[in-house]
Structures are given as structure tokens and as C-alpha cells.
């Protein structure tokens with residue numbers, strides 16, 4: 387069997403390498419991986435951004451996946467062979483102050499599957515049972531591969547935002563996290579508009595429209611006129627910045643209404659802007675990072691109900707046998723959520 391690993395400290399630098407089936411420890415289940423998604427952070431590993439310099443090479447990447455339990459360690463009590471599962475790949479240590487008070491998403495020593503240890507772009511992975519969630523019968527196995535990114539959105543919207551029925555929402559950035567955030571915000575009753583830039587016009591903004599959202603292309607559309615029309619000139623109650631671009635926060639400040647809320651999800655690096663207008667408008671600046679157990683459970687339910695439309699959202703055109711094509715297309719904005727069939731790596 388083979389796995390797709392980051393093998394060198396450079397842009398690209400990924401190869402299919404020979405792998406052995408891991409042995410589960412007593413508290414672990416061995417998972418046969420069926421489907422795995424490509425995420426913005428996987429693209430960050432591909433580009434070898436500074437956040438991933440801590441990685442040892444080779445490391446098999448991939449952290450958004452669905453699979454089936456094929457073997458359990460002696461101490462496993464909650465899962466049986468045959469159970470369909472997803473993994474919570476960002477995990478707290480259980481010992482630090484944040485873990486003790488229930489804030490495991492901001493654990494001081496957290497580890498991430500597919501970054502700090504081998505991930506799911508390979509046929510088998512051994513996972514502690516505490517990190518697994520059962521997949522409900524109504525959720526297809528391919529759709530379950532997008533539970534992890536959906537959990538980032540359920541956390542941002544349900545736990546960290548003020549979105550309620552009737553709330554006027556702008557989601558900046560039609561990437562995977564943006565379009566999931568938009569769907570979760572709509573499920574909460576929000577009236578959601580999605581904005582993107584020039585390169586999003588090819589694939590991501592049309593996808594947003596297919597998902598039923600009003601869209602704005604900031605390269606072409608007059609944002610002031612759109613705000614005037616869509617919010618009666620008041621501004622959006624809640625703006626989510628999922629752009630990961632330094633312009634995301636300043637433009638959120640332009641779009642949010644006085645007394646409104648900006649939720650930062652994308653990691654934008656450095657940006658310089660005047661902060662006094664935020665104070666004078668009493669803008670609530672809220673961050674949202676990673677996800678916890680409850681966010682996974684909410685994500686599974688919203689995929690099960692169809693509030694998050696996995697069928698429309700998933701792009702299954704790509705193969706792990708030619709992963710560079712998927713990564714290059716993703717980086718160029720020509721896809722949003724590629725999901726790979728991992729079974730091609732079994733022989």
C-alpha cells in the first residue's frame with residue numbers, strides 16, 4: 387500500500403511512498419480510510435508555508451476523512467469492527483489549563499493529524515477512540531469526509547457568532563471554509579451573501595450560487611451599492627472573514643453595521659488599519675479557531691439534514707495518483723473541496 391507524503395521542505399515536494407499497515411495501540415481503532423478531502427491547510431503544506439516548518443519528513447498528510455473500523459485495541463469500548471467513523475484531527479493534550487477548562491481547541495500542546503503525525507492519504511490509520519465520532523446512517527461515506535471542515539464552520543457560526551433568524555450576514559471568501567460557514571449561517575436563519583475576488587469567478591462564486599447564495603465579486607461589483615441595496619444602507623449584522631488575506635479585516639470593517647460583529651476565521655497574517663472606527667462603532671471582533679467535540683456532532687447533523695449540501699459541495703474530479711493536479715487547481719481557485727477516493731492507494 388502507498389501513502390501520499392510530504393517528502394521535502396519545498397513547494398510541492400509530495401510523493402507516493404510505500405507504507406505498512408499500522409498496529410493499533412490498546413486505546414486505538416484501526417481505520418480503513420475510504421474518502422479524504424483536500425483542505426486549505428493541506429495546500430499550505432504543499433506550498434510549505436512557515437506554519438508547517440515543524441513537520442518531520444516524510445509525513446503522510448490528510449486530516450479530513452471518513453473510514454471504517456477494521457480492528458480495535460483491547461481497551462477500546464465505544465467502537466466495533468464495521469463502524470463508520472470520522473476523526474477529530476486537532477486534539478488537545480487533556481492536561482493543560484485550556485484542556486482542563488474545556489477549551490481543547492486552544493490547547494497549549496495540541497497535535498494535528500497529517501501534520502504532527504501521519505494522516506489519512508493512505509489506506510489505514512490508527513486513531514485513539516476518544517478522537518472518533520460515529521457517522522449517522524443517513525450520511526454517505528463520501529459526504530462524511532467533509533465533517534471536519536464543516537465543524538470549523540459550526541464552531542464559528544453556532545458557538546462564536548450572533549447569527550440568528552433574520553440576521554444579515556456577509557461571508558468574505560468563497561473557499562471551503564467560507565462556503566461551509568455560509569451554509570451553517572443560513573441553517574441558523576441568517577440571510578447570507580458571499581463575496582469573492584477575481585479568480586473566484588471561475589469556480590467558487592458559481593458554486594456559491596449553485597448552493598443558493600447571493601454573491602458579490604469585489605473585482606467587478608460596486609460593494610457600496612450592494613450594501614445599500616441588500617442591507618438598506620445599514621451594513622451587515624455579522625461579517626465572517628474567511629479570506630486568509632490581509633484585506634479581509636479592513637473590508638469587513640467597511641461592510642459591518644455599527645454595533646455589528648466581525649468573526650475572524652481565516653488566518654490573514656499581518657494587516658495595518660485604523661482601529662478607532664471599530665471602537666466608535668462598538669464592533670465586536672470575535673475569533674474562531676479549530677473545533678471541539680460538539681462542533682463535530684453539529685456538523686454531522688447538518689450534513690445529515692442536508693442543511694450543509696455535501697452533494698453539491700464536493701468535487702470528486704481528482705485522484706491521489708495525480709495529487710499535484712488537485713493541489714495546483716485548488717491553489718488557483720479552480721476547485722473548492724476536492725474529495726479523494728483513497729481506495730486507489732490500497733494495492
Ligand SMILES: [Zn+2]
Nearest residue numbers: 425450534535
Ligand atoms: Zn481541514
Ligand SMILES: [Zn+2]
Nearest residue numbers: 479482485493
Ligand atoms: Zn491541552
